[in-house]
Amino acid sequence: MPHLLILGGTTEANALSRAVAEAGLTATYSYAGRVDMPRPQPLPTRVGGFGGVDGLCGYIRDHEITHLVDATHPFAAQMSHNAKAACLATGIELAALTRPEWDEVTGDRWTRVPDVAAAAAALSGPARRVFLAVGRMHLDAFAVRPQHHYLLRLVDEPETLPLPDAEVVVARGPFSVAGDRALMQAHKTDLVVSKNAGGSGARAKLDAARELGVEVMMIDRPTMPPRLELRSSIEVLDWLDHG
Ligand code: NAP
Numbered sequence: 001m002p003h004l005l006i007l008g009g010t011t012e013a014n015a016l017s018r019a020v021a022e023a024g025l026t027a028t029y030s031y032a033g034r035v036d037m038p039r040p041q042p043l044p045t046r047v048g049g050f051g052g053v054d055g056l057c058g059y060i061r062d063h064e065i066t067h068l069v070d071a072t073h074p075f076a077a078q079m080s081h082n083a084k085a086a087c088l089a090t091g092i093e094l095a096a097l098t099r100p101e102w103d104e105v106t107g108d109r110w111t112r113v114p115d116v117a118a119a120a121a122a123l124s125g126p127a128r129r130v131f132l133a134v135g136r137m138h139l140d141a142f143a144v145r146p147q148h149h150y151l152l153r154l155v156d157e158p159e160t161l162p163l164p165d166a167e168v169v170v171a172r173g174p175f176s177v178a179g180d181r182a183l184m185q186a187h188k189t190d191l192v193v194s195k196n197a198g199g200s201g202a203r204a205k206l207d208a209a210r211e212l213g214v215e216v217m218m219i220d221r222p223t224m225p226p227r228l229e230l231r232s233s234i235e236v237l238d239w240l241d242h243g
Contacts, residue, residue: 007069009076016233028065053085080225112220126147136154139161167187
């Protein structure tokens with residue numbers, strides 16, 4: 001009997017969780033535990049790190065996992081590398097549920113940078129009004145650029161912030177273009193800093209930036225290990241059927 005482990009925390013993982021539950025398959029959904037109130041899932045759920053590659057190998061063996069779908073965020077590189085190593089070590093099947101990158105379209109004013117550190121380095125100039133849409137985990141990297149006014153959109157209210165001039169909006173996607181346009185107008189945003197996450201849930205800010213003529217600093221994705229990449233829940237179900 002196959003037992004699927006879904007590494008989640010994304011819109012795509014949630015859609016897969018629904019599809020797998022509807023298909024009546026045996027599966028467990030895993031959250032890292034980064035947010036206070038993770039979304040409830042229609043599958044048995046576990047929360048927290050596994051304890052590196054060895055911990056994940058132990059979890060796979062103890063729970064007789066036969067297939068692993070890495071549906072984590074494209075910037076969750078550590079987890080994806082661990083998943084690949086643990087699947088190799090235990091001999092179970094691995095697939096990643098991935099989404100295409102966002103591409104610049106006519107009217108966009110993007111500058112691309114290779115990683116979060118490069119984004120912070122590129123903000124060395126005079127004060128700007130920056131919509132820093134990189135998530136709580138990466139804010140520390142921008143502490144070296146305290147001259148800017150930052151708009152932060154976070155899932156939970158932060159206890160402390162490494163940025164002296166920041167306004168926090170607590171909200172959880174998916175977001176709308178009209179809502180993001182209004183947010184950026186209200187905050188007089190003149191630069192959006194975004195990770196190239198892809199997908200639909202967080203795209204609205206880019207469409208809003210284009211409509212407002214606002215610049216975007218786009219952070220490229222980290223390198224992922226080679227693995228089977230699937231694009232939809234249907235492709236995953238098909239793979240589970242035949243894998
Ligand atoms: P990461 O840096 O790649 O992972 C760091 C460690 O967190 C991993 O080594 C693992 O700990 C634990 N971990 C990560 N994802 C996990 C999962 N789904 N289940 C159990 N443990 C997990 O990951 P991250 O970038 O911090 O992302 C953490 C979670 O947030 C992921 O589920 C991801 O899908 C979601 N997320 C991330 C972003 C982002 O921009 N990075 C955005 C939206 C959602 P151990 O080594 O102890 O196993």
